[in-house]
Amino acid sequence: MEEQSTNVKENAIKKGFKACARNIADIGTSFKDGDWATRISFVIMGFGNLVRGQVLRGILFFLFEIVFILYMVFFGGYYISMLPSLGLVGPGNKYNELY
Numbered sequence: 743m744e745e746q747s748t749n750v751k752e753n754a755i756k757k758g759f760k761a762c763a764r765n766i767a768d769i770g771t772s773f774k775d776g777d778w779a780t781r782i783s784f785v786i787m788g789f790g791n792l793v794r795g796q797v798l799r800g801i802l803f804f805l806f807e808i809v810f811i812l813y814m815v816f817f818g819g820y821y822i823s824m825l826p827s828l829g830l831v832g833p834g835n836k837y838n839e840l841y
Contacts, residue, residue: 779793779794786804786807787803787804787806787807788800788801788802788803788804788807789804791803792804
């Protein structure tokens with residue numbers, strides 16, 4: 743019984759990895775087989791939507807990309823640089839009543 747549940751879990755994990763691999767392959771295929779607007783939209787989010795007449799959607803994607811880039815430039819770089827040490831405050835011996 744235990745062996746059967748282990749096989750079921752392993753099969754589920756394999757199916758999950760295969761699904762991820764298919765999705766990644768689909769991204770590569772859409773870049774390879776897509777038109778020029780599709781290829782540019784890999785770099786500039788929303789460009790393909792703008793070219794195809796989905797103006798609001800294209801503008802929203804582009805604005806989200808700009809906001810993300812600005813966040814990473816002004817704040818995210820600092821936080822990523824702190825990742826190896828996990829911050830400035832080191833371990834302490836302060837007593838916490840809740841624990």
